[in-house]
Amino acid sequence: MADNSAPIGVFDSGVGGLTVVRALMERLPHESIIYFGDTARVPYGIKSVPTIEHFSEQIIDFLVGEGVKLLIVACNTMAAVASATILRRAAGVPVLDVIEAGSRAAVKISPNGAIGVIGTPTTINSNAYARRIHELDSSIRVFSQACPLFVPLVEEGWLDHPVTRLTANEYLKPVLAEQVDSLVLGCTHYPLLKAMLRDVAGPRVRLVDSALTTADLAADCLRQQDLARQAGAAPAYRFCVTDIPLRFQTIGERFLGRSLGRIEKVDW
Amino acid sequence: MADNSAPIGVFDSGVGGLTVVRALMERLPHESIIYFGDTARVPYGIKSVPTIEHFSEQIIDFLVGEGVKLLIVACNTMAAVASATILRRAAGVPVLDVIEAGSRAAVKISPNGAIGVIGTPTTINSNAYARRIHELDSSIRVFSQACPLFVPLVEEGWLDHPVTRLTANEYLKPVLAEQVDSLVLGCTHYPLLKAMLRDVAGPRVRLVDSALTTADLAADCLRQQDLARQAGAAPAYRFCVTDIPLRFQTIGERFLGRSLGRIEKVDW
Numbered sequence: 001m002a003d004n005s006a007p008i009g010v011f012d013s014g015v016g017g018l019t020v021v022r023a024l025m026e027r028l029p030h031e032s033i034i035y036f037g038d039t040a041r042v043p044y045g046i047k048s049v050p051t052i053e054h055f056s057e058q059i060i061d062f063l064v065g066e067g068v069k070l071l072i073v074a075c076n077t078m079a080a081v082a083s084a085t086i087l088r089r090a091a092g093v094p095v096l097d098v099i100e101a102g103s104r105a106a107v108k109i110s111p112n113g114a115i116g117v118i119g120t121p122t123t124i125n126s127n128a129y130a131r132r133i134h135e136l137d138s139s140i141r142v143f144s145q146a147c148p149l150f151v152p153l154v155e156e157g158w159l160d161h162p163v164t165r166l167t168a169n170e171y172l173k174p175v176l177a178e179q180v181d182s183l184v185l186g187c188t189h190y191p192l193l194k195a196m197l198r199d200v201a202g203p204r205v206r207l208v209d210s211a212l213t214t215a216d217l218a219a220d221c222l223r224q225q226d227l228a229r230q231a232g233a234a235p236a237y238r239f240c241v242t243d244i245p246l247r248f249q250t251i252g253e254r255f256l257g258r259s260l261g262r263i264e265k266v267d268w
Numbered sequence: 269m270a271d272n273s274a275p276i277g278v279f280d281s282g283v284g285g286l287t288v289v290r291a292l293m294e295r296l297p298h299e300s301i302i303y304f305g306d307t308a309r310v311p312y313g314i315k316s317v318p319t320i321e322h323f324s325e326q327i328i329d330f331l332v333g334e335g336v337k338l339l340i341v342a343c344n345t346m347a348a349v350a351s352a353t354i355l356r357r358a359a360g361v362p363v364l365d366v367i368e369a370g371s372r373a374a375v376k377i378s379p380n381g382a383i384g385v386i387g388t389p390t391t392i393n394s395n396a397y398a399r400r401i402h403e404l405d406s407s408i409r410v411f412s413q414a415c416p417l418f419v420p421l422v423e424e425g426w427l428d429h430p431v432t433r434l435t436a437n438e439y440l441k442p443v444l445a446e447q448v449d450s451l452v453l454g455c456t457h458y459p460l461l462k463a464m465l466r467d468v469a470g471p472r473v474r475l476v477d478s479a480l481t482t483a484d485l486a487a488d489c490l491r492q493q494d495l496a497r498q499a500g501a502a503p504a505y506r507f508c509v510t511d512i513p514l515r516f517q518t519i520g521e522r523f524l525g526r527s528l529g530r531i532e533k534v535d536w
Contacts, residue, residue, distance in 0.1 A: 040319055041309055048513045051308055121515075149431070152420040163417075163438070167431050243319045247389075 004229050007032035007236065008218065009068030009093075011059050014042030015248070016151075016188035017074030018255035020098065023215035024072075025237075025258075028222070030229045032236040034066055036266075040243035043151070044077040045122040056082040058268060060089040062240075069227050072218060073097035076119055076187050076210075080126035094221060099123075101217040102184045102210035103132040109206050110181035113140045116205070118171065119186030121146040129186055143178045147171045147187075154189040155251060160196045168193070168200045176201060184208040192255070240264045270337045272497050275300035275504065276486065277336030277361075279327050282310030283516065284419075284456030285342030286523035288366065291483035292340075293505075296490070298497045300504040302334055304534075308511035311419070312345040313390040324350040326536060328357040330508075337495050340486060341365035344387055344455050344478075348394035362489060367391075369485040370452045370478035371400040377474050378449035381408045384473070386439065387454030389414040397454055411446045415439045415455075422457040423519060428464045436461070436468045444469060452476040460523070508532045 008028075010021055014037050021035050036059055038044075044052050056078050063071060071093050073079045073086060079097035087095055106115045117129040124146040133142050149167050158164045175183070183205050185191060191209050198207060222228040229235075239260055241248065252260050276296075278289055282305050289303050304327055306312075312320050324346050331339060339361050341347045341354060347365035355363055374383045385397040392414040401410050418439075421432045443451070451473050453459060459477050466475060490496040497503075507528055509516065520528050 040315060042314070046310070046513050046515070047308060047511050051511045051513075148424050149417070149420050149426075152417050156416050158417075163431055163435050166434060170431070243315050245314050245316045245319075247314070 003067070003069065004227055005032070005233065006067050006069040007034045007238070008070045008072060009034050009036065009063035009066065010072045010074050011036040011063060012075040012188060013038050013044040013077060015039070015252050015255050018252055019188045019191045019211040020072060020074035020214050022255070022257050023211040024218060025235075027215035027219055030231055030233045030235055031222075032229070034063060034068060034238045034240065036063060037239070037241045039241040039245065039248065044075065045120040049081045052078060053082045053085040056086050057089050060086055062266065064091055064093055068093060070218065070221065071095045072214060074188055074214065076123040080123045080128035094225060096214065096217050096221055098188065098210040098214050099128050099132055099186070101214040102186060102208050103129055103136060104217065105210075105213035106182045106184045106208045107133060107136045107140065109208070110140065112179070112181050113137075114178055114180045115140055115142050116175040116178070116180035116183040117142060117144045117186050118147045118150075118175070118183065118190065119144075120151065121148050123186055129184060141178070143175045143180060145171055145175050150193060151187065151189045154192050157254070159192055164193070164196060165200065168197060172200055176205070180205060182206045182208055185210060237261065238264060240266050242266055242268070270495055271335070272337070272495055273300070273501065274335050274337040275302045275506070276338045276340060277302050277304065277331035277334065278340045278342050279304040279306075279331060279346075280343040280456060281306050281312040281345060283307070283520050283523050286520055287456045287459045287479040288340060288342035288482050290523070290525050291479040292486060293503075295483035295487055298499055298501045298503055299490075300497070302331060302336060302506045302508065304331060305507070305509045307509040307513065307516065312343065313388040317349045320346060321350045321353040324354050325357050328354055330534065332359055332361055336361060338486065338489065339363045340482060342456055342482065344391040348391045348396035362493060364482065364485055364489055366456065366478040366482050367396050367400055367454070369482040370454060370476050371397055371404060372485065373481035374450045374452045374476045375401060375404045375408065377476070378408065380447070380449050381405075382446055382448045383408055383410050384443040384446070384448035384451040385410060385412045385454050386415050386418075386443070386451065386458065387412075388419065389416050391454055397452060409446070411443045411448060413439055413443050418461060419455065419457045422460050425522070427460055432461070432464060433468065436465060440465075440468055444473070448473060450474045450476055453478055505529065506532060508534050510534055510536070
């Protein structure tokens with residue numbers, strides 16, 4: 001039987017998933033969280049499916065071993081190509097992911113039935129958002145665009161730089177030409193570009209921040225499965241990574257929006 | 269005793285080192301080559317020193333086990349932070365690296381004693397080029413600049429795109445203001461940006477392509493150590509990687525400038 005005071009396990013290939021942790025801390029302030037970032041092998045987006053599946057299994061085994069009550073896949077790449085593997089390996093622990101959350105939210109706010117999706121090449125090539133959106137509503141038109149430079153631009157800290165705007169104009173042009181109702185930020189790095197993307201996309205297009213939508217979906221899931229922790233309990237946060245590179249603290253805190261505290265290094 | 273018909277071992281964290289293989293194929297057309305790219309764990313530039321050392325040891329063990337007569341570190345990050353580890357592990361096999369080659373070449377063509385160096389953040393922060401250049405000539409002034417967006421721009425194929433030019437202008441501005449004689453392309457991806465960088469740097473600045481200079485240094489080393497293969501022998505090329513992602517063939521062939529042929533996947 002699940003223990004309501006057990007932590008939520010959130011995982012990603014690197015630091016990007018900390019935007020999801022930040023949204024969870026705000027949406028569910030009593031819940032404890034264990035974050036796992038595979039920083040020794042990041043990024044996954046340029047790796048093959050069997051390799052990503054193998055890495056995902058190792059992470060699930062670690063988090064299930066830590067007794068988490070809910071698993072959140074905060075990595076679009078893993079959610080896109082390894083979700084069946086993750087579900088099988090989770091041994092009955094409920095699993096949510098950013099693609100499910102972003103797809104549901106976008107469908108709700110797209111009255112004219114046109115959704116744009118941006119993400120890394122692996123996420124876009126997997127077609128996972130379009131597939132999930134069409135399962136929810138087969139009449140919706142989905143326009144997808146890979147934006148491979150956005151992650152390095154965010155990590156460079158050029159959040160509102162002329163180079164980033166020029167890049168965004170080029171990437172978004174074909175999607176915006178389709179008069180989309182909403183634009184799904186299908187990568188956990190992209191919430192940091194939200195202000196600039198809102199400018200480029202214009203006021204008619206609603207942005208779907210999958211960190212926020214994932215936190216909403218997690219809250220629903222805990223309530224439905226009667227797994228929520230009681231109000232008033234003090235949450236504990238742990239941050240586990242497979243490597244601690246020089247800039248981890250700086251970049252990590254930019255994503256989390258607060259101090260990371262102690263970081264634990266996990267050796268396989 | 270070394271076997272002159274044995275292959276040269278060239279290694280990198282990913283595909284970038286193929287620019288060095290390309291230069292070697294042209295400079296030393298009789299030599300056989302084994303290339304090793306650690307594509308399952310690329311990029312190294314964002315990882316910690318102990319992790320990079322550990323990965324380097326595994327690669328050296330593999331190539332020494334394959335009987336190579338010369339080891340070429342075609343990865344600026346490994347050369348910058350793990351060269352002592354690599355030398356120790358090489359068990360007597362001679363070792364050359366891109367930093368040694370680029371530094372020697374730049375010193376020769378910088379009469380006014382001012383050299384610019386561009387590379388990834390890890391390479392630049394390691395200060396390895398400046399240190400090596402100062403060992404060769406302590407009077408030279410070295411101006412270094414990290415260019416973290418160049419690798420993703422090359423991998424996006426934006427080799428002469430307005431975004432790449434704008435980025436190059438911004439990165440090179442402080443270095444060019446110092447009236448440098450030469451500019452070392454301290455990353456194996458950068459030779460693909462050479463035409464654009466030549467424009468941005470202007471005709472007064474000589475570019476040092478460390479793929480070409482490494483091939484020159486390898487030719488010198490083989491001659492001096494009497495390790496060159498006899499002319500007329502047909503070379504054999506092997507390409508070993510730890511992962512074969514979707515775009516490997518495309519990107520790899522852009523770097524190599526010809527077909528890759530059969531690619532072998534190595535499992536640790």
